[in-house]
């Protein structure tokens with residue numbers, strides 16, 4: 001190999017190594033910028049909806065907020081008004097009530113009265129029915145429904161799926 005072509009070859013080889021190094025640095029930098037997997041996961045809560053008991057109001061957590069969840073039987077669904085049914089979240093053919101457990105007046109946590117089947121906010125007396133609709137002022141609207149996506153038996157809170165988008169578009173939740 002002539003001296004000039006050897007230099008050309010060495011130049012290209014060094015350039016290739018430098019290029020690989022630059023890509024490696026960029027990958028390393030991107031890893032630094034990306035949120036940690038735990039931080040990403042922190043925005044979402046996955047609920048396996050098959051484990052809930054019919055008629056039992058359960059409080060889950062999502063982003064530090066209480067989330068009320070209740071599985072409904074076919075009989076319960078049949079008794080509902082149209083307005084109540086419009087708030088149902090249907091996962092694998094079963095209806096659920098899912099709502100953020102914060103009063104829409106000033107954010108207190110309403111208590112569920114299991115026997116009477118309604119929520120009472122002790123702060124200023126607002127009430128909500130078991131579907132989350134407001135039944136007594138001063139709460140300005142029903143309990144909000146957290147963004148969700150349905151994935152098989154799971155409800156992924158924090159992701160926006162078409163079912164939640166439809167609720168929002170129809171003014172059922174903020």
Ligand code: FES
Pocket residue numbers: 103104105106107108121122123124125126137138139
């Ligand atoms: S915060 Fe619930 S009624 Fe005021």
